[in-house]
Amino acid sequence: MPNRVVYWNGNFIPEIEARVSIFDSALMFGDMVFEMTRSFGRKPFRLREHLERLYASLDYVEIDCGLTIDKMESVTHEAIEKNLPELEGFDFQIMHDVTRGSGELYDTLVKEGTDPIVSINMLPLVRHTGGLADKYVSGGHLVVTPQQAVPARYIDPKAKNRSRLHYQLANLHASRMESGAMAVLTDERGFIAEGTGSNVFIVQDGQILTPKPHDILRGVSRQACMDFANELGIPVVEADIDPYDCRTADEIWLTSTPFAMIPISRFDFRTVGEGKPGPVYTRVLSAWSEEVGVDIAKQAQEYAGLMQTWKP
Numbered sequence: 059m060p061n062r063v064v065y066w067n068g069n070f071i072p073e074i075e076a077r078v079s080i081f082d083s084a085l086m087f088g089d090m091v092f093e094m095t096r097s098f099g100r101k102p103f104r105l106r107e108h109l110e111r112l113y114a115s116l117d118y119v120e121i122d123c124g125l126t127i128d129k130m131e132s133v134t135h136e137a138i139e140k141n142l143p144e145l146e147g148f149d150f151q152i153m154h155d156v157t158r159g160s161g162e163l164y165d166t167l168v169k170e171g172t173d174p175i176v177s178i179n180m181l182p183l184v185r186h187t188g189g190l191a192d193k194y195v196s197g198g199h200l201v202v203t204p205q206q207a208v209p210a211r212y213i214d215p216k217a218k219n220r221s222r223l224h225y226q227l228a229n230l231h232a233s234r235m236e237s238g239a240m241a242v243l244t245d246e247r248g249f250i251a252e253g254t255g256s257n258v259f260i261v262q263d264g265q266i267l268t269p270k271p272h273d274i275l276r277g278v279s280r281q282a283c284m285d286f287a288n289e290l291g292i293p294v295v296e297a298d299i300d301p302y303d304c305r306t307a308d309e310i311w312l313t314s315t316p317f318a319m320i321p322i323s324r325f326d327f328r329t330v331g332e333g334k335p336g337p338v339y340t341r342v343l344s345a346w347s348e349e350v351g352v353d354i355a356k357q358a359q360e361y362a363g364l365m366q367t368w369k370p
């Protein structure tokens with residue numbers, strides 16, 4: 059049994075004891091926001107950016123978590139420090155979850171009371187990235203699903219929330235199309251929006267394009283990818299991209315916190331470019347790996363090797 063601890067409303071408790079009530083608004087309504095940061099070389103990557111997005115999400119859903127952003131940052135570092143011995147040898151996720159808490163209706167039934175619950179947990183990334191290791195080498199298959207993105211005027215996807223049924227349905231559609239396929243959602247006009255946990259980039263004639271930041275979560279890795287590309291002198295343009303552009307693109311990749319960048323070698327059952335990770339993808343991922351001092355693709359291979367024996 060792992061001895062990791064979880065920050066839980068001002069205390070540190072064993073991970074196994076961190077449980078929300080069946081009356082919590084998160085379970086009742088998906089009424090909560092969250093963040094997932096990761097470490098590289100056991101140091102959090104762009105933690106402040108993740109926390110700024112968390113506080114923007116909290117503001118959007120009108121939850122007062124009771125902590126300033128500075129306090130949230132310092133308890134996060136404290137939680138990391140406490141868990142470092144248990145996370146020995148691994149990079150890890152740093153998950154911030156904030157639920158609205160349970161409604162007044164259930165006030166006598168919930169031992170922790172009706173206030174919002176703030177929790178912060180850490181978990182090695184072995185399964186997250188190990189399971190994707192082969193995709194860094196041969197590329198993933200990205201398919202457009204019938205399930206579309208939720209327009210920002212309904213529930214704004216810029217707020218990272220757990221009302222994620224539409225992403226799950228898109229994943230189901232994709233896996234029915236082909237086992238292991240990854241889903242991409244279009245917006246209501248038919249333009250590419252985002253993956254179910256990732257942002258999309260394509261390359262056309264040496265230029266990198268990514269969807270405009272409207273009906274998407276504005277990924278921290280999306281921004282990091284744009285920063286690394288800019289440092290390499292490769293222009294990045296935010297544009298309306300339709301599935302036709304993806305079909306004719308030289309390269310496609312996805313960005314997301316756990317895996318940084320995954321290349322796409324097939325789009326809707328057709329080969330992308332040369333059918334393998336392209337030169338622009340490779341350059342940007344190398345710049346990223348160099349900056350954080352971790353060979354990101356190689357680490358995924360190492361974690362893939364551990365997956366059979368390692369238990370969370």
Ligand SMILES: Cc1ncc(COP(=O)(O)O)c(C=O)c1O
Nearest residue numbers: 255256257275277278279314315
């Ligand atoms: C819907 C969605 N889009 C994009 C992303 C990528 O965001 P980030 O790079 O901050 O991990 C995520 C991450 O979970 C996501 O859930």
